[in-house]
Amino acid sequence: MIYSRSAEYAIRALVRISELGESEYALVRDIARDASIPQHFLSKILQDLARGGLLKSSKGPGGGFRLNLAAEDLSMMKIVEAVDGAGRYHRCPDGAAECSETAACGMHDFWIPLQSRIIEFLEGTSVADLRNTLGEKRRLLTRPRRRGHAT
Numbered sequence: 001m002i003y004s005r006s007a008e009y010a011i012r013a014l015v016r017i018s019e020l021g022e023s024e025y026a027l028v029r030d031i032a033r034d035a036s037i038p039q040h041f042l043s044k045i046l047q048d049l050a051r052g053g054l055l056k057s058s059k060g061p062g063g064g065f066r067l068n069l070a071a072e073d074l075s076m077m078k079i080v081e082a083v084d085g086a087g088r089y090h091r092c093p094d095g096a097a098e099c100s101e102t103a104a105c106g107m108h109d110f111w112i113p114l115q116s117r118i119i120e121f122l123e124g125t126s127v128a129d130l131r132n133t134l135g136e137k138r139r140l141l142t143r144p145r146r147r148g149h150a151t
Contacts, residue, residue: 025064071128
């Protein structure tokens with residue numbers, strides 16, 4: 001796994017939240033139900049994301065959570081770093097205190113190309129990209145199938 005379960009839940013929740021209208025708020029219980037995430041765990045994650053500026057929260061009737069940034073501007077990297085902490089992908093995969101080109105661990109030469117691809121993917125994939133892909137898959141799954149005709 002390239003990120004934690006908490007980050008996975010955050011990504012899934014933010015994709016659901018991004019489907020809302022511009023001024024709508026989503027309740028934790030609805031997001032948790034729709035995304036199959038434990039509600040208590042999700043509540044803590046969303047509160048952290050609101051404190052980190054990725055979400056807006058509102059209390060009271062009609063309250064809940066909504067995106068604080070445009071879905072197009074909210075990269076997976078921003079979400080993962082908000083949940084798992086910054087610099088996660090710049091640490092030595094072998095746990096060495098110092099790992100560089102001059103003091104490389106045994107995994108260094110294999111890690112650097114993978115690290116670059118992971119960072120590129122996370123930075124280059126937005127919540128909007130995920131939402132659009134999910135919407136397309138839903139559309140294809142609900143499309144009536146054509147039955148083959150015998151010739």
